[in-house]
Structures are given as structure tokens and as C-alpha cells.
Amino acid sequence: MPIYEYRCECGVRFEQLVQRTDAAAPGCPRCGGDTAKIPSSFALGGRADAGLSREQMPQTWKGTYGGDREYVSGLRRQWDKREKLEAHHPELAGDSRPIVAHEGRYEGNPLRAGDPGAPGHGHGHGHGHGND
Numbered sequence: 001m002p003i004y005e006y007r008c009e010c011g012v013r014f015e016q017l018v019q020r021t022d023a024a025a026p027g028c029p030r031c032g033g034d035t036a037k038i039p040s041s042f043a044l045g046g047r048a049d050a051g052l053s054r055e056q057m058p059q060t061w062k063g064t065y066g067g068d069r070e071y072v073s074g075l076r077r078q079w080d081k082r083e084k085l086e087a088h089h090p091e092l093a094g095d096s097r098p099i100v101a102h103e104g105r106y107e108g109n110p111l112r113a114g115d116p117g118a119p120g121h122g123h124g125h126g127h128g129h130g131n132d
């Protein structure tokens with residue numbers, strides 16, 4: 001019988017012997033919630049092919065080859081898959097804030113909206129903007 005590794009959204013990971021490869025995922029031993037089978041490549045410490053990350057997805061109409069229907073629907077499927085994957089593997093989601101600068105000194109470490117020094121700064125950095 002194969003052993004599968006499961007993971008719950010509450011953070012619990014556990015292994016379970018399964019008799020059928022198509023058996024439903026067992027409930028979480030801690031919170032009783034739904035669990036998801038961790039793909040074997042995850043269990044082995046490798047990285048599964050998660051498809052394109054959000055930042056690699058075409059951001060422009062031109063990037064979708066003028067909206068080629070097959071390409072776009074394929075992309076949408078990939079996106080959906082990615083969303084589901086990220087739901088169970090939040091570490092894949094990364095930083096989803098929009099990048100406001102990625103050239104020069106920000107190359108390799110893009111400046112994101114809300115970062116100190118970002119133009120159009122957010123309001124989470126100490127000084128107020130009220131009438132005080």
C-alpha cells in the first residue's frame with residue numbers, strides 16, 4: 001500500500017496509508033478539516049511544476065497573441081489550477097503586490113506598492129495623513 005502525505009489548511013501535515021489511489025483524502029487529525037494530498041514531488045522535497053507564476057502570465061492583450069481563444073482558455077485553466085494550488089501551498093503565491101519598479105537597483109528585488117520608497121506610497125509606514 002502506498003503512503004501518501006496530506007496537508008491541511010491549518011498547517012498539519014501527516015502521512016496516511018491508502019488502499020486505493022483514488023480514495024478520498026482523509027480528514028485532518030487536528031481540526032477535522034479537508035486535506036489535500038501533497039504531490040509526491042513535494043513530499044520528496046522537490047518543487048512540483050506549478051505552471052506559470054502570476055508574474056509570468058501575460059499581462060497584456062498582446063501577450064495573449066491577440067486573444068487567441070485556445071491560448072486564453074488554456075491560460076485560464078492554468079490560472080485556476082494555480083489558484084487551487086496556492087490555496088493549499090501558500091508559499092507558492094509569493095508577493096502579489098503590484099511591482100512599481102523593477103529596473104536599476106530594483107532588479108532582482110522589485111520595489112512593490114506599499115514598500116518604503118515606493119511612489120504612491122501606502123499608509124502603513126508610520127506617519128499619519130490626518131489633520132492632527
Ligand SMILES: [Zn+2]
Nearest residue numbers: 008010028031
Ligand atoms: Zn487541520
